[in-house]
Amino acid sequence: MKNETAEERRTLVRETIAELLEVDVATVRGDCLLREDLGMDSLTSLELLSTLSRELQVDLEMEEAMEIVTVDDTVRFVERHLAV
Protein backbone atom coordinates (compact mmCIF):
# COMPACT_ATOMS: atom_id res chain seq x y z
CA MET A 1 0.00 0.00 0.00
CA LYS A 2 2.88 2.36 0.68
CA ASN A 3 3.81 2.17 -3.03
CA GLU A 4 0.52 3.60 -4.21
CA THR A 5 0.54 6.99 -5.89
CA ALA A 6 -0.61 10.14 -4.15
CA GLU A 7 -3.73 10.18 -6.32
CA GLU A 8 -4.56 6.58 -5.39
CA ARG A 9 -4.15 7.39 -1.74
CA ARG A 10 -6.38 10.43 -2.15
CA THR A 11 -9.02 8.24 -3.78
CA LEU A 12 -8.71 5.71 -0.97
CA VAL A 13 -9.29 8.43 1.64
CA ARG A 14 -12.37 9.74 -0.20
CA GLU A 15 -13.78 6.27 -0.78
CA THR A 16 -13.22 5.28 2.83
CA ILE A 17 -15.02 8.38 4.07
CA ALA A 18 -17.89 7.77 1.64
CA GLU A 19 -18.21 4.14 2.74
CA LEU A 20 -18.19 4.97 6.44
CA LEU A 21 -20.76 7.72 6.04
CA GLU A 22 -22.76 5.77 3.45
CA VAL A 23 -22.75 8.69 0.99
CA ASP A 24 -21.86 9.05 -2.69
CA VAL A 25 -18.09 9.46 -3.10
CA ALA A 26 -18.74 12.41 -5.43
CA THR A 27 -20.02 14.41 -2.44
CA VAL A 28 -16.70 13.92 -0.60
CA ARG A 29 -14.70 16.85 -1.97
CA GLY A 30 -11.27 17.85 -0.71
CA ASP A 31 -12.47 21.06 0.92
CA CYS A 32 -15.38 19.40 2.75
CA LEU A 33 -15.35 19.83 6.51
CA LEU A 34 -15.58 16.36 8.06
CA ARG A 35 -17.92 17.37 10.86
CA GLU A 36 -19.90 20.30 9.54
CA ASP A 37 -20.29 19.31 5.87
CA LEU A 38 -20.21 15.53 6.07
CA GLY A 39 -21.69 15.00 9.54
CA MET A 40 -18.80 12.89 10.76
CA ASP A 41 -18.78 12.38 14.54
CA SER A 42 -15.80 11.48 16.71
CA LEU A 43 -16.57 7.78 16.51
CA THR A 44 -16.64 7.76 12.72
CA SER A 45 -13.40 9.75 12.73
CA LEU A 46 -11.80 6.96 14.72
CA GLU A 47 -13.21 4.37 12.32
CA LEU A 48 -11.76 6.37 9.43
CA LEU A 49 -8.32 6.55 10.98
CA SER A 50 -8.40 2.88 11.92
CA THR A 51 -9.26 1.89 8.37
CA LEU A 52 -6.60 4.15 6.86
CA SER A 53 -3.90 3.00 9.24
CA ARG A 54 -4.66 -0.62 8.34
CA GLU A 55 -4.95 -0.04 4.60
CA LEU A 56 -1.84 2.12 4.36
CA GLN A 57 0.08 0.30 7.10
CA VAL A 58 0.92 3.46 8.98
CA ASP A 59 1.02 4.07 12.71
CA LEU A 60 -1.18 7.03 13.62
CA GLU A 61 -1.06 9.17 16.76
CA MET A 62 -4.52 10.06 17.98
CA GLU A 63 -3.53 13.47 19.35
CA GLU A 64 -2.44 14.55 15.85
CA ALA A 65 -5.57 13.08 14.36
CA MET A 66 -7.71 15.46 16.37
CA GLU A 67 -6.33 18.32 14.26
CA ILE A 68 -7.85 16.92 11.08
CA VAL A 69 -10.72 19.12 9.92
CA THR A 70 -11.19 18.58 6.17
CA VAL A 71 -10.90 15.74 3.67
CA ASP A 72 -7.69 17.35 2.35
CA ASP A 73 -6.34 17.43 5.92
CA THR A 74 -6.90 13.69 6.09
CA VAL A 75 -4.97 13.15 2.85
CA ARG A 76 -2.10 15.37 4.09
CA PHE A 77 -2.12 13.56 7.43
CA VAL A 78 -1.70 10.22 5.67
CA GLU A 79 1.01 11.59 3.34
CA ARG A 80 2.94 12.94 6.32
CA HIS A 81 2.94 9.56 8.01
CA LEU A 82 3.91 7.72 4.86
CA ALA A 83 6.87 10.04 4.44
CA VAL A 84 8.28 9.15 7.87
Add this chain to the structure above:
Amino acid sequence: MIGATGFIGLNVVDALQARGVSVRATWRKKSITVFAQKRNPEWCLAELDDTVALEEAMRGCDVVFFAGGHYPRYSLDRRASIERGRADVRAVCTAAMHADVPRVVYTSSIGTLDGSVAGPVNADDRTVDPPRESVYRATKWAMEEEVDFALARGLDVVTVLPGACLGPWDVRLGTTGVLVALLNGALPWWVDGIVNVADVRDVAAVHVAAAEVAPRGARYAFGGVTTTMRALFEDLARRWGVRFPPEELDVAAAYIRADVEEAAAAPRRGRVPMPRELVDLVAWGRRVDSSRAALELGVVARDRETTLEDARQWLERMGHVPRRAEATAVRSRNSAESTRGASAHAGSRKR
Protein backbone atom coordinates in the same frame (compact mmCIF):
# COMPACT_ATOMS: atom_id res chain seq x y z
CA MET B 1 -9.15 -11.76 22.84
CA ILE B 2 -12.44 -11.11 21.09
CA GLY B 3 -13.31 -7.47 21.62
CA ALA B 4 -9.71 -6.26 21.99
CA THR B 5 -10.58 -2.94 20.34
CA GLY B 6 -13.34 -2.11 22.84
CA PHE B 7 -13.46 -0.58 26.31
CA ILE B 8 -13.18 -3.68 28.49
CA GLY B 9 -11.12 -5.55 25.90
CA LEU B 10 -8.37 -2.91 25.70
CA ASN B 11 -8.05 -2.97 29.47
CA VAL B 12 -7.96 -6.78 29.56
CA VAL B 13 -5.20 -6.71 26.92
CA ASP B 14 -3.27 -4.26 29.13
CA ALA B 15 -3.74 -6.50 32.18
CA LEU B 16 -2.61 -9.58 30.26
CA GLN B 17 0.44 -7.90 28.72
CA ALA B 18 1.41 -6.53 32.14
CA ARG B 19 1.66 -10.17 33.21
CA GLY B 20 3.78 -11.06 30.21
CA VAL B 21 1.01 -12.89 28.37
CA SER B 22 1.13 -12.76 24.57
CA VAL B 23 -2.21 -11.78 23.11
CA ARG B 24 -3.87 -12.76 19.85
CA ALA B 25 -6.72 -10.42 19.01
CA THR B 26 -9.55 -10.61 16.53
CA TRP B 27 -10.74 -7.54 14.68
CA ARG B 28 -13.72 -6.76 12.48
CA LYS B 29 -13.82 -4.55 9.43
CA LYS B 30 -15.61 -1.83 11.39
CA SER B 31 -13.38 -2.11 14.45
CA ILE B 32 -11.64 0.98 15.78
CA THR B 33 -8.19 -0.59 15.85
CA VAL B 34 -5.96 2.44 16.32
CA PHE B 35 -5.73 2.03 20.09
CA ALA B 36 -5.28 -1.73 20.11
CA GLN B 37 -2.58 -1.44 17.43
CA LYS B 38 -0.36 0.31 19.98
CA ARG B 39 -0.50 -2.86 22.09
CA ASN B 40 0.83 -4.82 19.13
CA PRO B 41 -1.14 -8.04 19.54
CA GLU B 42 -1.13 -10.81 16.96
CA TRP B 43 -4.08 -9.81 14.75
CA CYS B 44 -6.68 -12.07 13.16
CA LEU B 45 -9.54 -10.78 11.03
CA ALA B 46 -12.69 -12.54 12.23
CA GLU B 47 -16.23 -11.32 12.02
CA LEU B 48 -18.46 -12.75 14.74
CA ASP B 49 -20.59 -14.65 12.22
CA ASP B 50 -17.53 -16.36 10.73
CA THR B 51 -17.03 -19.44 12.87
CA VAL B 52 -14.24 -20.73 10.61
CA ALA B 53 -12.16 -17.57 11.07
CA LEU B 54 -12.97 -17.53 14.80
CA GLU B 55 -11.91 -21.15 15.16
CA GLU B 56 -8.68 -20.45 13.31
CA ALA B 57 -7.99 -17.45 15.53
CA MET B 58 -8.64 -19.46 18.70
CA ARG B 59 -6.57 -22.49 17.82
CA GLY B 60 -3.68 -22.93 20.25
CA CYS B 61 -4.92 -20.33 22.74
CA ASP B 62 -4.96 -21.16 26.46
CA VAL B 63 -7.93 -18.91 27.09
CA VAL B 64 -10.40 -17.03 24.94
CA PHE B 65 -11.68 -13.78 26.39
CA PHE B 66 -15.00 -12.86 24.84
CA ALA B 67 -15.66 -9.19 25.57
CA GLY B 68 -16.90 -8.33 22.11
CA GLY B 69 -20.44 -9.68 22.04
CA HIS B 70 -23.40 -7.62 20.93
CA TYR B 71 -23.86 -4.40 22.92
CA PRO B 72 -27.26 -2.89 22.16
CA ARG B 73 -26.41 0.77 21.69
CA TYR B 74 -30.08 1.39 20.96
CA SER B 75 -33.05 -0.26 22.63
CA LEU B 76 -35.35 0.06 19.65
CA ASP B 77 -35.71 -3.50 18.35
CA ARG B 78 -35.94 -6.12 21.08
CA ARG B 79 -36.22 -9.18 18.87
CA ALA B 80 -33.35 -8.22 16.55
CA SER B 81 -31.12 -7.30 19.49
CA ILE B 82 -31.74 -10.60 21.27
CA GLU B 83 -31.27 -12.63 18.09
CA ARG B 84 -28.00 -10.91 17.30
CA GLY B 85 -26.72 -11.33 20.86
CA ARG B 86 -27.57 -15.03 20.85
CA ALA B 87 -25.95 -15.53 17.44
CA ASP B 88 -22.71 -13.87 18.60
CA VAL B 89 -22.41 -16.11 21.66
CA ARG B 90 -23.37 -19.24 19.73
CA ALA B 91 -20.72 -18.54 17.10
CA VAL B 92 -17.95 -17.90 19.61
CA CYS B 93 -18.81 -20.89 21.79
CA THR B 94 -19.09 -23.21 18.79
CA ALA B 95 -15.73 -22.03 17.47
CA ALA B 96 -14.15 -22.44 20.93
CA MET B 97 -15.41 -26.02 21.13
CA HIS B 98 -14.11 -26.86 17.65
CA ALA B 99 -10.75 -25.27 18.46
CA ASP B 100 -10.51 -27.21 21.77
CA VAL B 101 -10.05 -24.03 23.76
CA PRO B 102 -9.49 -24.97 27.42
CA ARG B 103 -11.43 -21.99 28.78
CA VAL B 104 -13.60 -19.09 27.70
CA VAL B 105 -14.03 -16.02 29.91
CA TYR B 106 -17.27 -14.34 28.90
CA THR B 107 -18.13 -10.72 29.69
CA SER B 108 -21.78 -10.27 30.64
CA SER B 109 -23.48 -7.59 32.77
CA ILE B 110 -25.00 -7.20 36.21
CA GLY B 111 -28.15 -6.27 34.32
CA THR B 112 -28.90 -9.97 33.83
CA LEU B 113 -29.41 -10.43 37.56
CA ASP B 114 -32.73 -10.60 39.39
CA GLY B 115 -33.81 -7.22 40.67
CA SER B 116 -36.54 -8.60 42.92
CA VAL B 117 -34.49 -10.45 45.54
CA ALA B 118 -34.04 -8.98 49.00
CA GLY B 119 -30.67 -7.46 49.87
CA PRO B 120 -27.61 -7.15 47.62
CA VAL B 121 -27.72 -9.29 44.49
CA ASN B 122 -24.97 -11.72 43.65
CA ALA B 123 -24.04 -13.55 40.47
CA ASP B 124 -26.30 -16.53 41.29
CA ASP B 125 -29.45 -14.41 41.52
CA ARG B 126 -30.81 -15.16 38.07
CA THR B 127 -34.32 -15.00 36.68
CA VAL B 128 -36.11 -17.83 34.87
CA ASP B 129 -37.43 -15.48 32.19
CA PRO B 130 -35.70 -12.57 30.43
CA PRO B 131 -36.40 -9.09 31.84
CA ARG B 132 -39.46 -7.67 30.06
CA GLU B 133 -38.85 -3.96 30.52
CA SER B 134 -35.33 -3.66 29.09
CA VAL B 135 -33.97 -4.59 25.68
CA TYR B 136 -30.42 -4.29 27.01
CA ARG B 137 -31.03 -6.54 29.99
CA ALA B 138 -33.06 -9.04 27.97
CA THR B 139 -30.31 -9.24 25.34
CA LYS B 140 -27.62 -9.84 27.93
CA TRP B 141 -29.87 -12.40 29.67
CA ALA B 142 -30.38 -14.27 26.38
CA MET B 143 -26.65 -14.23 25.70
CA GLU B 144 -26.03 -15.80 29.11
CA GLU B 145 -28.55 -18.50 28.28
CA GLU B 146 -26.47 -19.33 25.20
CA VAL B 147 -23.44 -19.61 27.49
CA ASP B 148 -25.45 -22.04 29.65
CA PHE B 149 -26.17 -24.15 26.55
CA ALA B 150 -22.45 -24.20 25.71
CA LEU B 151 -21.60 -25.23 29.28
CA ALA B 152 -24.10 -28.06 28.97
CA ARG B 153 -22.34 -29.12 25.75
CA GLY B 154 -19.06 -29.36 27.65
CA LEU B 155 -17.36 -26.00 27.06
CA ASP B 156 -15.49 -24.50 30.03
CA VAL B 157 -16.87 -20.99 30.47
CA VAL B 158 -16.46 -18.51 33.32
CA THR B 159 -18.73 -15.47 33.32
CA VAL B 160 -17.84 -11.99 34.56
CA LEU B 161 -20.71 -9.59 35.25
CA PRO B 162 -19.41 -6.03 35.57
CA GLY B 163 -21.34 -2.99 36.72
CA ALA B 164 -21.35 0.32 34.83
CA CYS B 165 -17.72 0.66 33.78
CA LEU B 166 -15.78 3.90 33.92
CA GLY B 167 -12.11 4.57 33.23
CA PRO B 168 -9.68 4.97 30.36
CA TRP B 169 -10.17 3.66 26.80
CA ASP B 170 -13.96 3.89 26.51
CA VAL B 171 -13.50 4.31 22.78
CA ARG B 172 -17.17 4.21 21.85
CA LEU B 173 -18.23 6.28 24.85
CA GLY B 174 -20.46 3.82 26.63
CA THR B 175 -21.06 4.69 30.27
CA THR B 176 -18.30 7.28 30.10
CA GLY B 177 -20.51 9.21 27.68
CA VAL B 178 -22.45 10.46 30.70
CA LEU B 179 -19.27 12.08 32.03
CA VAL B 180 -18.68 13.69 28.63
CA ALA B 181 -22.19 15.11 28.61
CA LEU B 182 -21.87 16.34 32.18
CA LEU B 183 -18.48 17.97 31.62
CA ASN B 184 -19.72 19.66 28.44
CA GLY B 185 -22.87 20.92 30.15
CA ALA B 186 -24.91 18.78 27.76
CA LEU B 187 -26.75 16.48 30.14
CA PRO B 188 -30.29 17.89 30.01
CA TRP B 189 -31.98 15.34 32.26
CA TRP B 190 -31.24 12.46 34.56
CA VAL B 191 -32.91 9.81 36.66
CA ASP B 192 -32.06 8.83 40.22
CA GLY B 193 -31.43 5.34 41.52
CA ILE B 194 -28.70 3.02 42.71
CA VAL B 195 -25.75 2.54 40.37
CA ASN B 196 -22.75 0.26 40.66
CA VAL B 197 -19.72 2.02 39.21
CA ALA B 198 -16.80 -0.26 38.41
CA ASP B 199 -13.33 0.82 37.39
CA VAL B 200 -12.70 -0.90 34.08
CA ARG B 201 -9.16 -1.84 35.17
CA ASP B 202 -10.57 -3.72 38.17
CA VAL B 203 -13.00 -5.43 35.82
CA ALA B 204 -10.04 -6.40 33.62
CA ALA B 205 -8.28 -7.81 36.68
CA VAL B 206 -11.36 -9.91 37.44
CA HIS B 207 -11.24 -11.32 33.90
CA VAL B 208 -7.57 -12.28 34.16
CA ALA B 209 -7.93 -13.84 37.61
CA ALA B 210 -11.06 -15.67 36.50
CA ALA B 211 -9.09 -17.17 33.62
CA GLU B 212 -6.44 -18.41 36.00
CA VAL B 213 -8.19 -19.68 39.12
CA ALA B 214 -11.98 -19.82 38.73
CA PRO B 215 -13.74 -23.19 38.69
CA ARG B 216 -15.56 -24.19 35.50
CA GLY B 217 -18.93 -22.48 35.16
CA ALA B 218 -18.20 -19.91 37.89
CA ARG B 219 -19.85 -16.50 37.75
CA TYR B 220 -18.40 -13.30 39.21
CA ALA B 221 -20.42 -10.14 39.68
CA PHE B 222 -18.27 -7.06 40.07
CA GLY B 223 -20.22 -3.93 40.86
CA GLY B 224 -17.32 -1.78 42.03
CA VAL B 225 -18.54 1.11 44.17
CA THR B 226 -22.27 1.35 44.87
CA THR B 227 -23.78 4.83 44.97
CA THR B 228 -26.76 6.74 43.59
CA MET B 229 -26.92 8.85 40.47
CA ARG B 230 -27.72 11.87 42.63
CA ALA B 231 -24.70 11.32 44.87
CA LEU B 232 -22.47 10.68 41.85
CA PHE B 233 -23.58 13.85 40.03
CA GLU B 234 -23.33 15.93 43.22
CA ASP B 235 -19.81 14.65 43.73
CA LEU B 236 -18.83 15.37 40.13
CA ALA B 237 -20.42 18.81 40.11
CA ARG B 238 -18.53 19.73 43.27
CA ARG B 239 -15.28 18.06 42.26
CA TRP B 240 -15.09 19.46 38.74
CA GLY B 241 -17.08 22.67 39.12
CA VAL B 242 -19.64 21.68 36.51
CA ARG B 243 -23.35 22.37 36.44
CA PHE B 244 -25.60 19.82 38.14
CA PRO B 245 -27.91 18.45 35.41
CA PRO B 246 -31.08 20.54 35.51
CA GLU B 247 -34.04 18.20 35.03
CA GLU B 248 -34.67 15.13 37.16
CA LEU B 249 -37.16 12.67 35.67
CA ASP B 250 -38.94 9.76 37.28
CA VAL B 251 -38.27 6.35 35.76
CA ALA B 252 -41.40 6.24 33.59
CA ALA B 253 -40.64 9.64 32.07
CA ALA B 254 -36.98 8.70 31.66
CA TYR B 255 -37.92 5.58 29.68
CA ILE B 256 -39.99 7.67 27.27
CA ARG B 257 -37.39 10.40 26.93
CA ALA B 258 -34.54 7.93 26.34
CA ASP B 259 -36.58 6.05 23.73
CA VAL B 260 -37.48 9.23 21.87
CA GLU B 261 -33.89 10.47 21.88
CA GLU B 262 -32.50 7.12 20.75
CA ALA B 263 -35.03 6.92 17.90
CA ALA B 264 -33.88 10.35 16.74
CA ALA B 265 -30.17 9.52 17.09
CA ALA B 266 -30.18 6.03 15.56
CA PRO B 267 -30.43 6.99 11.85
CA ARG B 268 -27.20 8.98 12.13
CA ARG B 269 -25.65 6.41 14.51
CA GLY B 270 -25.48 9.11 17.18
CA ARG B 271 -25.16 8.45 20.89
CA VAL B 272 -27.51 10.13 23.35
CA PRO B 273 -26.28 11.60 26.67
CA MET B 274 -28.49 9.33 28.79
CA PRO B 275 -28.94 6.07 26.85
CA ARG B 276 -31.84 3.75 27.54
CA GLU B 277 -29.63 0.94 28.84
CA LEU B 278 -28.27 3.22 31.54
CA VAL B 279 -31.82 4.23 32.52
CA ASP B 280 -32.64 0.52 32.63
CA LEU B 281 -29.72 -0.19 34.97
CA VAL B 282 -30.65 2.74 37.22
CA ALA B 283 -34.28 1.58 37.28
CA TRP B 284 -33.09 -1.94 38.11
CA GLY B 285 -31.12 -0.21 40.85
CA ARG B 286 -29.71 -2.94 43.10
CA ARG B 287 -26.61 -3.04 45.24
CA VAL B 288 -24.28 -5.69 43.84
CA ASP B 289 -22.46 -8.11 46.09
CA SER B 290 -18.92 -8.39 44.68
CA SER B 291 -17.54 -10.43 47.57
CA ARG B 292 -16.97 -13.58 45.50
CA ALA B 293 -14.59 -11.68 43.23
CA ALA B 294 -12.77 -10.39 46.31
CA LEU B 295 -12.60 -13.72 48.12
CA GLU B 296 -11.86 -16.06 45.22
CA LEU B 297 -10.06 -13.77 42.79
CA GLY B 298 -8.53 -11.22 45.16
CA VAL B 299 -9.94 -8.23 43.29
CA VAL B 300 -11.42 -5.37 45.29
CA ALA B 301 -12.72 -2.09 43.91
CA ARG B 302 -10.32 0.84 43.89
CA ASP B 303 -11.55 4.17 45.24
CA ARG B 304 -13.99 6.14 43.14
CA GLU B 305 -11.79 9.23 42.99
CA THR B 306 -9.05 7.42 41.08
CA THR B 307 -11.56 6.02 38.62
CA LEU B 308 -13.18 9.37 37.93
CA GLU B 309 -9.94 11.32 37.63
CA ASP B 310 -8.36 8.76 35.29
CA ALA B 311 -11.52 8.64 33.19
CA ARG B 312 -11.48 12.41 32.88
CA GLN B 313 -7.79 12.52 31.97
CA TRP B 314 -8.41 10.10 29.15
CA LEU B 315 -11.43 12.07 27.92
CA GLU B 316 -9.31 15.24 27.94
CA ARG B 317 -6.56 13.52 26.00
CA MET B 318 -9.04 12.39 23.38
CA GLY B 319 -10.55 15.85 23.09
CA HIS B 320 -14.00 14.76 24.26
CA VAL B 321 -13.97 17.35 27.06
CA PRO B 322 -11.98 20.57 27.53
CA ARG B 323 -8.65 20.22 29.27
CA ARG B 324 -8.82 21.53 32.82
CA ALA B 325 -6.70 24.62 32.19
CA GLU B 326 -8.92 25.50 29.21
CA ALA B 327 -12.06 24.84 31.20
CA THR B 328 -10.86 27.15 33.96
CA ALA B 329 -9.94 29.82 31.41
CA VAL B 330 -13.35 29.55 29.76
CA ARG B 331 -15.08 29.83 33.11
CA SER B 332 -12.94 32.87 34.02
CA ARG B 333 -13.61 34.48 30.63
CA ASN B 334 -17.33 33.82 30.94
CA SER B 335 -17.28 35.22 34.43
CA ALA B 336 -15.42 38.34 33.29
CA GLU B 337 -17.78 38.81 30.34
CA SER B 338 -20.72 38.30 32.61
CA THR B 339 -19.34 40.97 34.98
CA ARG B 340 -18.67 43.33 32.07
CA GLY B 341 -22.15 42.62 30.71
CA ALA B 342 -23.68 43.29 34.10
CA SER B 343 -21.70 46.57 34.40
CA ALA B 344 -22.72 47.67 30.92
CA HIS B 345 -26.29 46.78 31.67
CA ALA B 346 -26.12 48.68 34.96
CA GLY B 347 -24.55 51.59 33.08
CA SER B 348 -27.32 51.72 30.50
CA ARG B 349 -29.91 51.73 33.21
CA LYS B 350 -28.20 54.69 34.83
CA ARG B 351 -28.38 56.55 31.58
